[in-house]
Amino acid sequence: MSTLFAFLHHLAAFTLVAALAVEFTLIRQELTLSSARRLQVTDMVLGIAAGFLLIVGLCRVFFFEKGSDYYFHSHAFLAKFSIFILVGLLSVIPTVEFLSWNKPLREGLVPKVSAKQLRLVTAIIHAELFAIVLILLCAAIMARGGWV
Secondary structure, eight states: OHHHHHHHHHHHHHHHHHHHHHHHHHHTSOOOHHHHHHHHHHHHHHHHHHHHHHHHHHHHHHHSTTOHHHHTTOHHHHHHHHHHHHHHHHTHHHHHHHHTTHHHHHTTOOOOOOHHHHHHHHHHHHHHHHHHHHHHHHHHHHHTTOOO
16 A cells, blocks of 8 residues: 555656646746646646645655654655645745636636736746755655654
8 A cells, every 4th residue: 555655646746747847838938828728727737736745645654654753753854845835835826826817718818917927927936846856855865864
């Protein structure tokens, strides 16, 4: 069962990274009806993957692997988990922006996005991508039993 949950954890993580990479690519293009809809769908996939990753990861912490005592005394795990939660909270901003496009998209219109808002969403996506690098670093440290 531990192997299954490890697989699901990795599958969710790779899905999240792929969705974030697609968002990064789409947000840098000119906004069209098609790209706006794709951004909404991609953001939904990203959110589902993040939620699934969190649930599976917590199951691994509490029911499999080394047990919650080990993880909650590991600085690398606490850093990894904190970064994940912070990024999750930060990602609400792009999600709210993408959801605000529902009305114009239903009317067949390209959403109007100010340059300032576009810069903010793009900066957040950049921060999320950077956070993934930090999360991977923490995971590598954890795998080697370091920074306990």
